[in-house]
Amino acid sequence: MVRFCRACQHFQCKPKCKAGKTDSMNHDYIEEHNIRDRYLLRRLADDERARFEAHFVDCHECLEQLEATERFVKGLKSTVAQDFFVSYARGGLLARAARAVMKSRVLQGVLAAAILLLIGVPIAVWFGRSPAVPDNELAELRRENDEKQRTIERLQAESLRPNQSPQQADKKPQPTVQNAAPEPVFILSLVRSADTLQPASKVIIPKNAPRITVSLEMEPDPAYRSYRLSLIGADGRNVWTRSGLGSGKASSLNISLNSALLIPGSYRVQVEGLTSDGRYVPAGTYQFMVPAR
Numbered sequence: 001m002v003r004f005c006r007a008c009q010h011f012q013c014k015p016k017c018k019a020g021k022t023d024s025m026n027h028d029y030i031e032e033h034n035i036r037d038r039y040l041l042r043r044l045a046d047d048e049r050a051r052f053e054a055h056f057v058d059c060h061e062c063l064e065q066l067e068a069t070e071r072f073v074k075g076l077k078s079t080v081a082q083d084f085f086v087s088y089a090r091g092g093l094l095a096r097a098a099r100a101v102m103k104s105r106v107l108q109g110v111l112a113a114a115i116l117l118l119i120g121v122p123i124a125v126w127f128g129r130s131p132a133v134p135d136n137e138l139a140e141l142r143r144e145n146d147e148k149q150r151t152i153e154r155l156q157a158e159s160l161r162p163n164q165s166p167q168q169a170d171k172k173p174q175p176t177v178q179n180a181a182p183e184p185v186f187i188l189s190l191v192r193s194a195d196t197l198q199p200a201s202k203v204i205i206p207k208n209a210p211r212i213t214v215s216l217e218m219e220p221d222p223a224y225r226s227y228r229l230s231l232i233g234a235d236g237r238n239v240w241t242r243s244g245l246g247s248g249k250a251s252s253l254n255i256s257l258n259s260a261l262l263i264p265g266s267y268r269v270q271v272e273g274l275t276s277d278g279r280y281v282p283a284g285t286y287q288f289m290v291p292a293r
Contacts, residue, residue: 200287224248224273
C-alpha cells in the first residue's frame with residue numbers, strides 16, 4: 001500500500017522513518033495499535049514505549065497530535081472535573097468521593113483514562129482522515145486559479161512594454177482611419193409620363209469612388225407614409241431595392257449605392273409610395289446612364 005508520510009515528506013511502499021531506514025514503528029502500525037492514546041495512558045510496554053518515543057522525536061505529525069490531546073485532557077481535568085465535583089458534590093458520600101479524586105493521583109489517572117477513551121477515537125479519526133473536496137468547490141478553486149494565472153500573464157506582458165503607463169496599456173489600439181474622399185452626388189429629375197423622349201442623365205463614376213449618392217427630386221405628397229425604391233438595369237434585372245425611405249413630406253430622397261453594382265449601361269429608378277392602407281403604388285420614375293470608364 002502506497003501512502004504519503006507528511007512527517008517524512010515522501011511516498012513509501014514500506015514503513016520507513018524520516019532517514020529512510022526500515023522501522024516497525026510507522027504511522028500504519030501506530031494507528032492500527034492505537035499507540036498514541038496508549039502512550040498517554042501509560043499502557044505501553046517498555047520496549048514499545050521506547051520505540052514510539054524514538055519515532056515521535058522526529059515526527060512532527062505525532063508530536064502535534066500528542067500535544068493537542070494532552071492539552072485537551074489537561075483543560076478538561078482543570079475545569080470540568082474540579083468545577084463539577086466542587087459545585088455539585090457538597091456533602092455526604094459524593095463530596096468525600098470528589099475530594100478523594102482531587103487528592104488521589106490514581107483516581108485522577110482513572111478519570112483521565114475515561115476521558116481519553118471518550119475523545120481519543122474521534123480525535124484519531126479527525127487527524128487521520130483525508131478531507132474530501134466537493135466537486136463544486138473543486139471547480140471554483142480551478143476557476144480562481146485560472147483567473148490568477150491570466151492576471152499573472154497580463155502583468156508579465158505589461159512589464160515588457162517600456163515607457164508605457166497602465167492607462168496606455170489598457171487602451172485598445174484604434175484602427176487607423178484614412179481621410180476618405182466625399183461621395184460624388186448625382187441629382188436626377190423625375191421623368192414625366194408624357195415626356196418619354198427625355199434624355200437620361202449621365203452618371204460618371206470616378207475610379208477612386210467606392211460609393212456614390214443619388215439624389216432624387218420629388219414633389220411632396222402627404223398621402224404617402226414612406227417610399228420603396230428599386231434600381232432596375234437595362235435587362236430588367238432588379239439590381240437594388242430598399243423600402244421605408246423618407247415620407248410624403250420629403251422634397252427629395254438621397255440613396256447611397258455601391259459603385260460596383262453600376263456597370264456601364266442604362267438604369268431606371270422606380271419609386272413606389274406606401275399608402276395609408278398598406279399598399280405600394282407607383283410614385284415616379286428616374287432614368288440615368290453609366291458610360292464606360
